[in-house]
Amino acid sequence: MTGLQRWPGRYTDRHGSEDVVFESDGRKLIRTTIRGVRFESDSMDDLGAVGGEPPERMFSFFDGGLCSCLLEWEVPVPVEVRGRGMRPGVLRCALRLGDPAGPGRGLDAETLTTTLLLDGHEFRNTEEQDDFERALQDIQRQLPRAARMKACIACAWSDYSPYGNGLMAGLACFRDIKDRYRRVEGKRGPGNIFDVWEDLTEYVQETWLCPEFEHRGTHEGYRGPFP
Known part of the structure; x- marks a missing residue:
């Protein structure tokens, strides 16, 4: 879309x-x-x-x-x-x-x-x-x-800020730095979400969808699996 x-x-x-x-x-x-x-x-x-x-x-x-x-x-x-x-x-x-x-x-x-x-x-x-x-x-x-829903909320390359999020559109997309985002395992220690946050691609709505969508799998990032 x-x-x-x-x-x-x-x-x-x-x-x-x-x-x-x-x-x-x-x-x-x-x-x-x-x-x-x-x-x-x-x-x-x-x-x-x-x-x-x-x-x-x-x-x-x-x-x-x-x-x-x-x-x-x-x-x-x-x-x-x-x-x-x-x-x-x-x-x-x-x-x-x-x-x-x-x-x-x-x-x-x-x-x-x-x-x-x-x-x-x-x-x-x-x-x-x-x-x-x-x-x-x-x-x-x-x-x-x-x-399985096919939307940014369910994508392998999306995550939220540890500081919280509002109703919508605060979902960060990391599709331009996939290899680095794959190493994210939380908000502390090696490979934390803050290591990649400044290089996010853009913010998106949860229901948006781009051609680079991949279903969120075992990699949990900061926000965890979906669901």
Whole structure:
């Protein structure tokens, strides 16, 4: 999957609901238009209005990002099934952004629900999560043993920072230094993640996919296997 993707979606808040289309490069760009206002960010939980905030009567904001709303969208996620080849999967995502909890306290809720639609079956993360890492790990555990998602989250060359990660798009790709990344065994000692971090290729979204994808195997890197 390369180039600009278009994800069908929906936006809902106290003023109503409307169909929208999210555009993304799969790395650090997400943009959409809601009620005639252009929004853009690198993550769905931080969509800010381009050119300044519109009147608050149209939307709710916290630190410049949309809140008090529900964002829904669908992303293509292929699944490789042993003996059957590649199957077209669709990941249905729903992100509920709560109300501001007060100065310096963030939102009172932020929950992510993901459902993988595959060959007439649905696989949903069993608990509401706050990031794609855990949500997609949960779905992979539910898939039949012969089925494996084919996306950056499941790739041999991707890893997270030991300092943590947000909702999405904080997945580091090391495809340009594969030999060095293969030696990563944690965050301390010889071959630690910090030895290669400055040479990462780019940051990507968990659901992105490039031609150099390889399934994550026994090499655990810093973040461990998937799942």
